[in-house]
Amino acid sequence: MCGVLGILSNSPVAQELYDGLITIQHRGQDACGMMTYDGKFRIRKGLGLVRDVFHTRHMRNLTGNVGIGHTRYSTIGSGGANDAQPFLGPSPFGVILAHNGNVFNSPELKKELFEKDHRLINSDCDAEIILNLFTKALNKQINKTDVKKLKPEHIWKAVESVYQRAKGAYSVVAYIAGHGMIAFRDPYGIRPLLFGKRMAGLNPDYIFASESIALSLLGFDLVRDVGAGEAVFIDEKTKKVYNKEINKKRHTPCIFEHVYFARPDSVLDDISVYKSRLRMGKKLVKKIKKTKLDIDVVMPVPDSSRTAAMAIAEELNLPYREGLIKNRYIGRTFIMPGQEARKKSIRYKLNPMPIEIKGKKILLIDDSIVRGNTSKKIIEIMKEAGAKKIYFASYAPPVKWPCLYGIDTPTREELIAAKNSVEEIRKYSGADVLFYGDLEDILDSCLVGNPKIKDMCMACFDGKYKTGDVDEKILKRNADARRQQRMCGRAEIEMEAEDQMNLV
Numbered sequence: 001m002c003g004v005l006g007i008l009s010n011s012p013v014a015q016e017l018y019d020g021l022i023t024i025q026h027r028g029q030d031a032c033g034m035m036t037y038d039g040k041f042r043i044r045k046g047l048g049l050v051r052d053v054f055h056t057r058h059m060r061n062l063t064g065n066v067g068i069g070h071t072r073y074s075t076i077g078s079g080g081a082n083d084a085q086p087f088l089g090p091s092p093f094g095v096i097l098a099h100n101g102n103v104f105n106s107p108e109l110k111k112e113l114f115e116k117d118h119r120l121i122n123s124d125c126d127a128e129i130i131l132n133l134f135t136k137a138l139n140k141q142i143n144k145t146d147v148k149k150l151k152p153e154h155i156w157k158a159v160e161s162v163y164q165r166a167k168g169a170y171s172v173v174a175y176i177a178g179h180g181m182i183a184f185r186d187p188y189g190i191r192p193l194l195f196g197k198r199m200a201g202l203n204p205d206y207i208f209a210s211e212s213i214a215l216s217l218l219g220f221d222l223v224r225d226v227g228a229g230e231a232v233f234i235d236e237k238t239k240k241v242y243n244k245e246i247n248k249k250r251h252t253p254c255i256f257e258h259v260y261f262a263r264p265d266s267v268l269d270d271i272s273v274y275k276s277r278l279r280m281g282k283k284l285v286k287k288i289k290k291t292k293l294d295i296d297v298v299m300p301v302p303d304s305s306r307t308a309a310m311a312i313a314e315e316l317n318l319p320y321r322e323g324l325i326k327n328r329y330i331g332r333t334f335i336m337p338g339q340e341a342r343k344k345s346i347r348y349k350l351n352p353m354p355i356e357i358k359g360k361k362i363l364l365i366d367d368s369i370v371r372g373n374t375s376k377k378i379i380e381i382m383k384e385a386g387a388k389k390i391y392f393a394s395y396a397p398p399v400k401w402p403c404l405y406g407i408d409t410p411t412r413e414e415l416i417a418a419k420n421s422v423e424e425i426r427k428y429s430g431a432d433v434l435f436y437g438d439l440e441d442i443l444d445s446c447l448v449g450n451p452k453i454k455d456m457c458m459a460c461f462d463g464k465y466k467t468g469d470v471d472e473k474i475l476k477r478n479a480d481a482r483r484q485q486r487m488c489g490r491a492e493i494e495m496e497a498e499d500q501m502n503l504v
Helices: 014-023 056-061 106-115 126-145 152-165 212-217 256-261 273-291 306-316 339-349 373-384 422-429 439-447 472-503
Strands: 003-008 031-037 041-047 066-072 087-089 095-103 168-176 180-185 194-200 203-209 221-225 230-235 241-245 297-300 324-326 350-352 361-366 389-394 433-436
Touching: 003 014, 003 095, 003 168, 003 180, 014 031, 014 056, 014 066, 014 212, 031 095, 041 056, 066 095, 066 168, 087 126, 095 126, 106 126, 126 152, 126 168, 152 180, 152 230, 152 241, 180 203, 194 212, 203 212, 212 221, 256 273, 256 439, 273 306, 273 389, 273 433, 273 439, 297 306, 306 361, 324 373, 350 373, 361 373, 373 389, 373 422, 422 433
Parallel strands: 297 361, 361 389, 389 433
Antiparallel strands: 003 066, 003 203, 031 041, 031 066, 087 095, 095 168, 168 180, 180 230, 194 203, 194 221, 230 241, 324 350
16 A cells, blocks of 8 residues: 655645655555656655655755655565655656556566566566556557647557556556646556645646545645546646546445545545544444443554544443553554564554553454454553453454455465454454454445445455456465565665665
8 A cells, every 4th residue: 555646736846745745654654755847857765754755955856846756565576765656767758657556467567568568677666567558558659640749649548558458456646747647547446546626826736646635735625536447637738637437347446445544534435534434333333232241441442443433432332541552653563564573563652551451341442453463462462551351343354365456465374364263363362352343334334425336345355356357376476476575675675774874
């Protein structure tokens, strides 16, 4: 999962790109990058958080009224600095591109691009593959018609070529030097992408972003979500907006955005993340009430589960308390690179308050249980602080399948629910009682927000991959590739991070 941002403005964009990236920092902490254009491309990329990568001297160099920014957490590739986005392609005209998602046939495409198209992919990031697919097709369109001016029809053909070759889920923002900005979303609309506008005198500014919070913070009005299989092109000179639905399938946005990833103050596909989590909490209450447990207090595991926990406390007529205090200078452990880093950071990240915990029978609410290590450690922390009982509840159902669409759950072996029963997970975690939400309940909780959407991607829960082209062979190949990448990549990241710290 990553965060992507593109701004086409009438004034310098570097500061707004920086501010926008801060709002979507939660979507990726491995690396970040920014490219602007003022007649030549200006670039700054590096490992770490936005505040650590961009200093005053970097911002001064990022001149221009148009640019793209990105926050990365790696699902494919080693996660090193070479994989940081955006990427730059020199032809045609010069194109920069960033994406959010995952192309699961990237090994085949990388080989094809080298052997047939004579294009070298110099990173392990599939955004560079999408860039080469797009620019190759765009060059072909321009050469075929022998015109100097880029037309929307050229863009549509190039995007169509990407759809035909790249399998998976992706939201893409690109800029063609001197011509305009392009955004497109995979045919199933799995990964989010929003489009906004702001009037600056008589001339509009435009923005594309992974979450609506970036638009509202920067003063843009939401125009709409980019549609499934749709491309949008903004002509830089005329500021005219062109769009075309190129290859729309059934729109099935990712449900895990609402469970965990997105900020609660964001709205994706006209569905409030906050409201969907409230409803998920209320749905789970029905299951909890049937057990007739003696509960003293409801507590969340901060931060994603707060909204659902408040709804549960209200429905049960029980006090809501904060028993775990989060150190906000430690990143989200689920998206930290490497299992050992995750384990180590959990204890530093969440500190218990014994005054609220000691002697209490606590209903502890979390958004999901993925690998199981975080839940186990949290319950240990709570019991060490004196909790009498821990009733642990995940408002999401068991995560049993790997995601090939952009979430870092690449192998079934890593998913505790893929090979263990609920009772086995309870024993492993140390919880006195363990609850899971139902798949139908979390789906209903989201669809209520937008009746036009009839289904969502829930492959991580039910194993039904919406693109229809994922089988056991592909799952195994991707799992093997991810394991190998992780083995090779961790040392590389550590060395790059050390070098970067020495240069800052």
